[in-house]
Every structure is written in structure tokens, then in C-alpha cells.
Amino acid sequence: MSIKKPDLLQGTLDLLVLKTLAQGPHHGYGIAQKILLSSRQIIDVQQGSLYPALHRLERKGLVKSEWRESDAGRMARVYSLTRTGHKHLASEIEQWSRYAAAINWVLEG
């Protein structure tokens, strides 16, 4: 996985993708745009690296995909969160918050 901004931690991409999809189904391009927007233009995911992540999540059963017609009239593969995906996201967010808080304590202490 190659990422433009070196400060995107290993494993966090999956979390970002899941969180984005929790707000509704998206295709890969849409997810990239959404992450860029929500991170206030700071996290610019290398677009190609999204796809291995999406496929990995699909293999794990956290997301599912279907082909739908996009606004431009092209067929797009749209991903959405499964029930396990939702559960997994919740626990991931909790873990992440504890992790982030811990890092903060270290940095502040």
C-alpha cells in the first residue's frame, strides 16, 4: 500500500473506508472524494490503494458490492457496509479512540 502522505498509519485506511461507507453506499471514486472532503483536504489517499482495501474488506465480509448505474450513466461498482461491517466499525472506532488518546497522553506528558 503506497500512501502519499506518510502520516497515514498502516491499517487506518480500512477504518476510514468503513466510516465513509457507514454514511451510505459509494463507489471507489466517491469514497476517495469523501475522505478528502471529510479530512478537510489533509488526507489525500492514493486513489489506487483504495481498491485492494475494498477487496480485502469484501473478502472479510465487512462490505458488499453491486453494480449500479452512476450519475454519468456509466456502470459503477458500489460498496455498502454489511451488518458485521457496522459492528466491526464500532469496535474499531473505540479502539482507535483509545489508541489516539494514549498517543496524546504520551505527547502531552
Next chain:
Amino acid sequence: MWRPWSKPDQDLEREISFHLETLADGYQRQGMSREEAMREARREFGGVEPVKEACRDERWWRPLAELARDIRFGWRMMRRAPAITGAALISLALGIGATTAILSLADVLLWRSLGVPEPEQLYEVLWEVKEYPKLNRSSSGGTSREGALLVSDFFSSQGLDALRAATAGKGDVAAHVVGGEKASATYDGRIAVTNIRPVTGNFFEMLRVQPALGRLLNDGDDSASATPVVVLSHRFWVSQLGGASDVIGRPLRINNHVYEIAGVLPARFLGIVPGDNTEIYAPIRQSPVFLAQDSWIRERADDPLCWWLHPIVRRAPGVTQEQLRDIMDAAFATSWVMKPSNAETTPHIRLSDASRGLGSIRRGLGNPLLILLGMVLLVLIAACANIANLMLARAVSREKEIALRISLGCGQGRLLKQLFTESLMLASIGGALSIPAATAILALMSRLIPVRGGEMMLAVTPDPRSLASTAIVTLLAAVLFGLYPAWRAVRIDAGPALKEVTGSSAAHRRSRWAAAKILVLLQVSLGVVLVTAAVLFTGNLWEIVHRDTGFERGNILLFDVRPGEIGYQDDRLQQFYTSLEQRLTEVPGVRDVGLANTRPMLGGGYWSGVQGPGRIRKVQSAIHHMSARFMATMGVPVVAGRMLTRQEIESGAKVAVISQDVAKQLQLPSPLGSRISMGQQGGEGTFEVVGVARAARYSDMERTPPVVYIPFNYEQPSATVVIQAAVPPLGLLPAVQGAVKELSRELPLLDVYTMEQQISRTLQRERLFAWLCGSFGVLALVLCIVGLYGLMSHTTARRTQEIGIRMAMGATRGGIIRLCLRSGLGLALGGLILGVPPAVYAMRLAEQQRMIPEGPFPYGSLAAAIGLIALSALLAVVIPALRAANTQPAQALRRG
């Protein structure tokens, strides 16, 4: 062809192009041309192909797809070299097959426990003594020599009773009789020839076997007044009675006696001897051998001087083997009716572990079988070395391909997996092929292993255990021949390997050749051992088979008839024999017909001490009852005096022809007319010698024993018919059968063999070794040739350029040939030298185990083996050398 990954590939393609186009749409809206927009989109997206590859890595079937690709690739590589692959597969199949076969045989004969509860409590009761005591007059059983001791397995019925009484509460003693005789059993009109084991009533109680059906025997069954009952083996019940549950209580006729079927044994009880072929168990005093008209057992069953029972004991829990032995030893001594003359002739009880069955086969075949197992493992190692060598050579020729793949970013692990998959494929195909090979080898072996009363019963279909052993051996083989070459192949420095041209050399390659040379060296030295054994054992068999028998062996046909079993008695029996002889003589193609009460070359016979006038010495001789034409039919000439006349034989006159050895050993000054006596206390009577016959082999090929020929016993219910034919003897069989049928419609011809077949049946162990070792030797020789040839043709092929330069510089063809021969033959010579000490050791071992006759060290066999290997090595080396010498310098140089 449908592939699970082709549809997802299209989807991936569409998904990514959607992304790119959507991105490009954005740039286009910013005023870029479509072309520029697409370029920008690709830049933003990142490398498309790596992304696709990363996505493919995420698929769950990825490992399977890789394996499938590896297998297809491996298959292509195998098909590219069909000869090498074929040779590798055949050697593997035979190597693994033979290993599996011998392992299963060793398992059945040596390692498997009896199918009874707590088999470790069982012991075979034997007695050991330094010098054979005069405690019995007749015996039935086996005596073997173990060092300074004679070990015997037979007891009188008084002895058995004493042992049973003394061990009450401490152990449980039962006994069986080695019947040996086959009998015909008739159930519901169908006849089958079966093996019957007479046992004491408490036999199954002692073994603690529970019936699958009905009941087993009890003490009440083993008496002359009881209703005759039998117990059937599970195998017999299924194969002959169709496994019907209503057989209990139904009648089974054995010979001329009707028995009631009491019960059926469970399937897991396979008898008390490894490879036991017993099908019916009968109480001793009701058994066919006891009830037979001429049963010597019945006459002497209660004679304390007749030792004929074979006891087995189960010790009670908490009693040690030593305690039990001491108790039995004391009881044994009380059962003797005579006193041993001194300590040397006082027998002592020995308890021999019977948890894996009684030991007679194990004693005879155990060590030889382990030697065979060792040999077959050597063959397997040689086969693996061969394949490792082929893989090494192939790795060298694929060096560039592998270097290319590494420099293109293929991981070493991935490559290792690919190469290992290939050897695993070879191993598993070889393993699959080895199952039929093992089955065939087992079938051959079970036919060649001597067992009293016919063929051995072995699980010839590969059972789960032998299959598991095959799988393990296969895996082991894959690791042995696959891992090292694969590991060598991927540890390659891609840069120089790619730059290198054919024919140059590098340090790592030299070490690779060193590995190949070591493997060839190993093969040649293993070859010396295996080929020596092959030469030794086949030579031994050939020598024995071609010994002079002293009688005609070419056109002789033998078979048995048992008119006594179908109701012929007394005068009718004698009449039957006479007319049978007469009728068979009239069959066209028959030269001569003789009858005998004992089959020649059976490995046994009726033996008795023979004494001359004055009874100074006693000569142990075979007593042979025969009809008037027997000696003429067999071609045994009378060298002095005359043959017995027909009139003498039919009237049972007390006249005899003795063999030269009898005359010599009795030191009769003029044998003709002298009177000899034989049998227990002269029981057989005194005979007048009327002729002396030339010495001939009698019961086996080992020796030429003293034989006394006396008139045929017309009261015996069975006889062996010997026919000398003017044509190949088996061709006469239909006519002979027809002639017998005219006399009696229900009389079967039993054990029909030609004399050559009969002789080879006495040589089963020798044949087993000759066959197996012979084929191991051939296999080893082929492996040697293939290994050497492969190595040499590879080295010379790689030195083409060097040879081209040498020739351009003026080297002669002879010089080139010498150059190539030197390295190859040096290797072969090294292997030969390394192989001699283990070969000598193996020969000593074979001699110790009495698998070959003792005598001067067989240097001839060793020399022959070495010569054979040297010759084949020369062949394997000369061809590549000649090819190298034919190199055209101009072409060779241009090719670089």
C-alpha cells in the same frame, strides 16, 4: 475453459476504468483535452497494474489459484521432458511400492498384535535343551537350534495336563495341533478345500475371543464322545457361507464326518500365527486329523512318549513371566516317564512372547525381512538421489528463467513454492502409481512365502496403515529429492546468471555440480550393494535349481487323490488304486505311472531309524511306500539287485530297495539279501533288501538323504500319483482328469504340479529373495545408468563451447573423448570403491542369516556385480563423450 478468476478480472478492469474516467471527466471540465485528462487521471490514480495485482492478492482463492498455476506449469515442464519424467516416475513408483509392500509384510509378520484382548499376556510354551533328550519316541512339531540350545514346541498330553494343573489361578494354558492337512469341507452341497486347526476346548476362552455369532468351543467339546462341532473363521464364513446368520447349528461335512457349526469368530481375530490361513477350528479329539482312518495321533494321543501338542499360556495379571516359567518348569519335569540321563539332556521351559503371534514364521523370516526392508530403503534412496539429480540438472538449465523471474520481482518464497510443487507432483503421481505396484509385489511375495498348508493369507489390498505409510514415504521422498535442488535454484545471483553465456562457469555452479557428483557417487555405491545382492541371490537360486536331482525331472506330473475320503475302504480301496494305475497308463501320451504314499519333494516325508543286521547302528532314513512302476516313472535306477515286483507290492511283501547311502551308512558288506528293520521298536517290521537304488534327492534340494523304498500301502486313504509324460505334462491334464473321472465321478485331483513346479515350491524363500533382490538390482543398475548418463550429458552439453575452443586449437577427437571419459569414469570408479565395503558387509550378513549357504566368500558374485556396474557406467559415459567429440568447433563457438 472456465476459470474462477476470469470474471473477477473483467470486473476489476471495469471498476478501475470507471474510476479513471470519472477522474478524467473532472480534469476535462477544467479545460484539458480528453487525452491529457486521462493521463492526469492515471497519474493521480497511481500504477494501475500494481493496484490490480494487489487486488488479486486479496482474493480468497488466491493460494489455490497459485497452486493451480504451479501445477499447470509443472505439468508443462514434465511434458517437455517425457523420458526423464517417465524414468523418474517409474523408479519412484517401484521404489515406494516395494517399500510399502515390504513394510506391510513386516507389519503383518513382525509387528502387528494378535486381535485378542491383552495380547501381551500371551506366551508360546517351548522347551529348550542342550542335547536332544530321550523323553519321547515320536513327535510332531518343530525343533530349531538357537546357539547352543535346541528349542522345541511339542508336548505330550500328560505334559499339557501337568502344565494346566500347575498353573491354575496363575495362568491359563491351552494348546493346538499343527494339522497341516487340508480337508474338503462341504456345506449345502458346495465343496471348499480348507485349513483346519485342531485346538483344545479352552483355546478361545484362554485367548478371550468373543464369538461374532453362536458360541465358541468349551472343554466339553474336546472329548471323543461329544457331538462334533466346529468354529469358523470370519473370512471363511463370509466367503464360503455368504455370511448368512442362520448357519449356527447347521451341518458342515469335513471329509467324511459331519460337524455342527457352533459359532463364527469375530472379523478382527485373524488367527494365532502371523498370516494365519486357518479357516476352521475343531476340538482336537473331534478334528479330522484325529478321526482319520490312519490317524497316528489318535492311536498315540495318550502315550506319554508321543509329543504332539503345542501349548500357549496366558499369564494372570500380577504374575510375572519368570514366576510362571518356574511353575511350569517344575510341572513339566513331573510329566516325563523317563529320566533325562544328565543335566545336558534335561529340558527347561521357555516362554516366548506371543503377543504378535506364534513365532515360527517370525523366527524363519524376521531377520531376512528386515534385511529386505533395508535393501528396499536403499533402492528408494537411490531413486530419490536420481530424481534429485534430475531436478538439479533441470535447475541448471532453467537458471536463466529463474534469474529472469527473480529480477522481475518474483519472491524467493514464491519460486521455492513453485519448484517444490513440481517435486511434490512427481512424488504424488509416483505415490499413486506405487499402490498398484505394492499390490502386485505383495501378491508375488505372499505366493513365495512358505506357510504350512498353502498360501499365506495377507491383506494384499493396501489397508489404511500401509496407505498411510505410502503417503509418509512419498512425502519423505518429495522432501528428499525436491527441497535441496529447489533451495539451490532460488539462491541465485540474478545479475551474473543473466549475463552468463552457455558454457562458462561460476563458483556457485561448481558447487552445484559437486552436489550432483556426490549424488551419483551415492547411486553407484548403492548400486554395488544392491547388484551384488541380486547376483548373489539369483545365483544361489540358479545353483540350487540346477543341482542334479538324481531323478528325471523334465516331464513329470504330480497330483494327489483321496479316495478314502469319499468312502473307499479295504478291498475296494486297493482295487481302486490298482485300476487307477492301470487306467492312467492307457492315457495317450503317458509313459509311466507310479503311486506313492508320500509326495516327493514336499519338504517333509515319513522318516524313521533303520537298523541293519546286528542292529549296531541306526540310520535316519525316509521310508517311501511306492507302487511297482514308481522308480521307473521317476527315473531312479537300481544299481544292484532288482526292483520290487508287482506281485511283491500288491501282496505287501516285506522286501525293500535301499538307496546307496543306506547301504553305505549301515556299512553292509553285501547289502543284497541282508535284513533291515525300521520303525518304532521295529514296528514296521523287518525287510529283506533285494536291490540298491542310486542316490537321489527326496524331500528337498538341500540334500540327498538315505531312502528305503518299500511296497505301497494300499490301506492309506490318500496317495500321490506320479506320471511320466512323453509330451509337456500339463497338456496331459484334461485326459488324465477324464480317466480319473471314469473311475470315480466325485474324486478331485489335488495339488496338481509338474515336478519343476514342485521343486520350486520347496525353494520359496530362495525364490522370494532371488526375485526381490534381482529386481532391486536391476532397478539400481538402471538408476545408476540414468544418473551417470544424465550428469555426463549435462556436463558435456554445458562444456560445448570449451570443447569447441579445444578442437579449434587442435585437440583431436580421441583427446576430447578421453577428456570426457576421464571425469565420468573417475566418478564411477569412486562409487565402485565406496560401494565395496558395504557390499561385503551385506554378504556377511546374508551368510550369517543363512540366506546363502556358508562357504568360501563369494568373491565371484562381488566381481560380477562390479563388472556389471562398470560396464553399464562405461556405456552411460561413452555416449555423451562421443557426442561431445562430434562437436563442430565453428558451430559451438558461434552458439555462445
